[in-house]
Amino acid sequence: MTNKHVKEMEALKEHLGKHQLKLTRQRELILNAFLRQEHITAEAMYHQLAKADPHLGLATIYRTLNLFCDAGLAQARHFGSQTKYDNVSHKGHHDHLICTGCEKIVEFENEEIERLQEEVATRNGFTIKTHRLELYGLCSRCRH
Template sequence: MKRAKKKIFADFIAQRGLKTTKQRDIILDSFLSSDRHLSIEDLYLKLRAKHPNIGYATVYRTLKLFAEAGLAREMQFGDGQTRYEHVGEGEHHDHLVCTRCGHIEEFENETIEKLQDEVANSRGFLIERHRLELYGLCSGCRK
């Protein structure tokens, strides 16, 4: 899957007339290997130790390119910080967001999906996309 996403990005870059760079490759590898919702700063700090030549602006611009290429989705969780998550073909999930520590947990629930479809259908509404975010306290913060 990682190889396919790298190909998608390489094709996207070529179509845009941009160059494939070592820095973009490193950023893509790091982004794809993460299982978290990363902010620009999160990814920059993750990269900085091994790759001090990669600047914050490069990480910012590259994450924007990932989103344009359809490899990443920009997410806002009410704290003023944009985070990026992987986009998988046909994949859908929702989020639990801790308002105290900022922990974000993905979940899938077929019952919720079915209920949303039923509500939309009963009103003659066609859902094109949706997001469900539940805000509260994670189990760690509740203790």
């Protein structure tokens, strides 16, 4: 279970090393839990991990998820008043169709769109590091 996400663990360790940060029990715990999700809020993870470690603080979860963002493992997305942290290891899939009726999220990827994004960026002298595309609307069920 702990050795399931070796690649991401290595990426985290590399980031920690580069920035004089330390690998802690909490960071390992949170990473493993995080990688099992597609996207999650800090609050949800807090409750989810309460069983595994009842003393794990909410602040630590926020700090750690933000650390994952710095390390390139996660990406924060502001949704309503909350922040959702996306699992970036499901790469190429981080565009979303979001139903404003039931909050359902469908992931998709579209190479043609990605290509056009590059084109726009180049035309404006930008080098894209990452992007975010969210389409909001109603799913077929909520439309009725």
